[in-house]
Amino acid sequence: MNFKIYNRSQNILLPSNYSTFLGESHEAVVLAELLDELDLSSLEESYSNESGGRSAYHPVMLLSVLVYGYMNGIFSSRKIAGKLKQDLAFMYLAGNNTPNFRTLARFRKEKGFYLETILADVVNKTHMLGFISFGTTSLDGTKIKANASKGKNETQDSLEKKIKGFLEEAERIDALEDEAFGDNEDDVDPELKTKAGRDKKKQELEKKREQTEVHLQARNISLINTSQNTKINTTDADSKLMKMKQGNFANGYNIQTITENGFVLSSFITNTGADQNLLIPTLQAFQRIHKTMPRYLLADKGYSSEDNFVYCEQEGINAYIPIHKDPIDLTQYLYDSKNNTYTDTIGCVFRFKQHVGSKGQRKKGRPKKTEEVKFFKRTKYQYIDEKTKEKKYLSVSLEWQRLANEHKQKLATPKGKERYKKRMPDVEGVFGNIKHNLKFTTFLLRGLTGVAIEWNLISLAHNLKKII
16 A cells, blocks of 8 residues: 655745645634734834833734634633644744733733724724624623632621631731740840841741731722622622523623624623613713714613613614513593592592602603703502502503503514514624634633623624624
8 A cells, every 4th residue: 555655854945934824715814814904003002112121022913812712712821822832823823923821811901901992993894894884783681600609709797707817817927026026035036136037037927918918908898888788709899699591690790782793893791680771881882982873773671661762762773672561551541630630440549649760850852841840750649448448559651651652563563573583693693602602601801891801802703703
């Protein structure tokens, strides 16, 4: 049998370019071309060593290596550093440089501030290529686990006990120090009679003191603005215990994301589990980044609320959001404007009790009566049975009546149904790719700032991979 000759020690006569082996259509080659087309001058200008010092690794090289790692489900800086010595695509993007894992981790943490701008530039590029138009967008949230153990959640009482323990440890170190440097010559350690011995003892005591102070600060910061029963995670104090999609509870973050055609346009990260109050800050983040608002917004009923509908109206956004609760059918009541009462079909008279949810400013579309006038979300009426003294209540919101009916009618039309069908494959497809295909289910960085950096990085990787 004849075989082709192979030699593992074969030398290459002429040096080859890595792109020759990869090919022009390889993902890493196309990624490098796309990044070269972006304006990354602000990232480069964030370095300053003109007056001397060791040259830094080029930030575009570090960025491309990190992005390519996230594009392929490799998030650990150690694993990426390992790929730089054995994976041809990584070696190509790094230009044969081999920054260690600490350099990669430090770059991700310290220069992550620029990722939001870079992500916005990529979104603008997809807009120029015709992939998106800021037209019909989708909003939804997903939970991502924090880099924190659920067992590290503690109440203020338990934290105070631990801090007390650390304080006692600090006092013990003080006692040791007093004993070591006391005035009584007979009690002095023989080592302290020499300068070298005294310096050694000082270093040991100082090291113990620094360790104690670090523990104290880590615990003490969690007590600020904390109620007695609120649990704080001592590993990642910003994370909160919340229900994950699998039904279990874990410390994590709620990622609110606006997408279009499967691209991440912007995100808002919070440690609040409920979605209803997050529509407005998420849209505000979108406007801050892109200087515009989407024309259409698709969201599930978890975002249904009077405030959200009013905000979309004011910003000129045509929202398609199923209502979470049907308004009361006021046609079943007779309203007496003179006495401000509602009478139902069996003759029960509901009289005014109180306004609920006062607003200090006039809502758009409402008549301006006086400068001091206040408007309310709901007005509560009460009926008391004269015989049984049983109480019944009627809660009326004319604004919610109008908004709910308008949205129900809009979503019931054939055009509304067809448009709303785009929501699930659009935004859920993004989360599915990031969490299932790329296996990004847990943050590596901690704190709101850290997770924002990492989410921008995975969003950048998702968008670029979709373009490529």
